[in-house]
Amino acid sequence: MKPSLVKGTRDFGPEQMRKRHFIFDTIRSTFRRFGFQPLETPSMENLTTLTGKYGDEGDQLLFKILNSGEFAATLTDADLQTAQQPGGSKKLIPQLAEKGLRYDLTVPFARYVVMNRNALALPFKRYQMQPVWRADRPQRGRYREFYQCDADVVGTDSLLCEAEIVLMIHEVFRNLGITDFTLKINNRKILAGIAEAIGVPGQEATLSVAIDKLDKIGQEKVLDELRERGFSDDALSQLEPLFASAPEGGILATLERLRQWLAASETAQAGLAELEQMLTLVQQYGLSGSALHVEIDPTLARGLSYYTGAIFEVKANNVSIGSVSGGGRYDNLTGAFGMPGLSGVGISFGVDRIYDVMDELNLFPEGAGQITRVLLVPFDEPARAVALPLLRTLREADVAAEMYPDLTKVKKMLDYANAKSIPFVVLIGSEEVQTGLLSLKNMITGEQQKLRAEDVLTTVSA
């Protein structure tokens, strides 16, 4: 049998894991600094928890888990006939599968909040870094198993939470070394307001799906699509300001222009006011000027299925990889689980795409992640007896150290050090055992010096 991987999944070797840990560590430390607490939930959830939360397409992308035992025992002949009709298979799903793999981290979080509502101190801030699964067709930057790092806060409407998300995004990408990124912000209320302003109130979902593609397919094709979906020429002509190029003057000018265009819509004005307040908080915190990578994009739509206020999306510039982060405000996520009125806002970082971006732009720092700093190379049994106490001393001083396990040729052991990029090697042979002076070799410069064992530690930790 020839071993192979499941489509859309990857192994992560040591080299990749060092880089991935760098990303995880960076994100985690930011979440912690902002006061978020860790949470983990099971890989699998009841399908009743997952279905209906992501729209019809989302349900298609859920990985279902076949029931254990005699999973087909309850099927009737009629069931089997139904299943053989085109598209009939999914009608049997409720009988065959009652569990599924998690599709994102937000819905399991909502379930957790509802189940623990009496124990949680609101507002509740949690972060979660776990894999999610989607039965999508894989592409570059799109996998069937990938990791998300989410931070959400529920139980408050405060715009400070939105502001903190903006701050966390900036901090994470700055600490990762991704300096060229754009944080696009919109507000669902602005989208609703646009629909109102052009005379198609309530149609913002259809509108959004189309205009979200603006930078991809262009203005004409967006208008074509909307026309096909029944938008009148009159309505479309009023959409004109949307396509105007961004005015000079940045964020404030964009806000002002939208305010004028959508003056007739109270909803839009509310959304614009939220946006402005949020940005004011960000500025008061001390993030402004060229350090601020925010762009207001009234065409940004994203997963409209549950966002109700602010919408965020981060794109790394000059790389052909989709968004590396996204999030927004949802007013009623826990409503589906019988707990209405609880508002939340969150952000999700896509580790795998961030990895792809950093790999392509060569942004991983040289020493990212822990690697062995010292290799002990004893030539014979007596040398081992000298090496072992030193091995312990190094490790107790938090210096990553290892001893070559076999007594073999020096060349082979030094090759090993090179292969693992170990910067220091301690050579111990009969001469070193007799004199007590060990040979410390710097593998980068090639220099070699004789040192007492206790001086090795200070030299390699410098």
Place this chain on the structure above:
RNA sequence: GUGGUUGUAGCUCAGUCGGUUAGAGCGCCUGAUUGUGGUUCAGGAGGUCGCGGGUUCGAGCCCCGUCUUUCACCCCA
């Protein structure tokens, strides 16, 4: 889910019109060097040409299926 694309040594890739024993670079192993790596030199190992079927005297090359990769749509981290 729809329509294209890709697959040859561990890696990156050549391989002519369908024609003898499928090649290169890098990497790997051995030795020059039994206590010193990266450089150099000499030698060596490594292939079900993704998999299965078909056409043909003959298939890495053509046809069908399948898996994988990747691109567009859809959607999204």
